[in-house]
Amino acid sequence: MxxxxxxxxxxxxxxxQYGIKALELLRELDVETHVIISKAAELVRSYETQYKHDTIVSLADKAYALADVGxxxxxxxxxxxxxxxxxCSVKTMSEIATGVTSSLxxxxxxxxxKERRKLVLLFRETPLHAGHIKTMLQITEMGGIVMPPVPAFYMQPQSIDEMVKHTVARALDLFGFDIEIPRWER
Structure with missing residues (x-):
């Protein structure tokens, strides 16, 4: 096993916030997490959150440098x-789709x-041009899952954090994790 x-x-x-929330939710479960944070993500972190790099890294069991391809x-x-x-940025998705492995x-x-394990990309870009759509198709044909983080409003979220948690929990559903969130019931 x-x-x-x-x-x-x-x-x-x-x-x-999606990556941070994934680390927070998985920390509550008995799951060992390994994190890689790109240089561009560090820049985004400084614009979008009050989190420090060390705080994010401390949420994971192991952190790796982007250049540590070994x-x-x-x-x-x-x-x-x-x-x-x-x-998931356009650059990262494109590298994966073309087999370019310039970073960890x-x-x-x-x-x-290649090991036929789950790969889920919360692709964050809009609007899309034909190249983006073709790249998403390539990822899908290779066995990956492209999941744009689209909020669900049926749960009547009261905060951005609720929307982020719901999206991340749905992404973690794809790995078989069951995180308690409002689910569609009719």
Whole structure:
């Protein structure tokens, strides 16, 4: 049985709160988390949150430098349940779709796909041009899941944090985690 272990990538798109929330929710479960934060994500962090780098890193069991392409998570022999990139930038998605592994983020995602593990990308871009759509199709054909973080309003959220938590919990559903959130019931 694979230990409950997941990789969280935080790339440089707006919405760093999604990656932070994933780490917070997984910390409450018996899940070992491994995080990679891109340089662009660090810039976004300073614009969008009051979080310090060390605070985010402390939420994970293990953190890796973006340039550390020899890290454990760059090998298929390091067993994980898969990888969630939240948020996922156009650059990161494009590197993954083309097999360009210029950083640990894209290398870990590439390994996740080649090992037929779950790869979920919370792709943060709008509007889309044909290149974005083709890239999303490539990821999907390779076995990845592209999940734009679209808020659900049926739950009547009272805060941004509720919307972020709901989206992240839905993404973690794809890995088999069951986080208590309002669900559609009729």
């Amino acid at each position: 694979i230990k409950k272990r997941i990789i969280i990538g935080i790339s440089g798109a707006t919405g760093i 890290a454990a998570i760059s090998s298929g022999s390091f067993k994980t349940m898969g990888m969630l990139i939240a948020p 983020m894209s290398r870990a995602a590439d390994v996740t796909l």
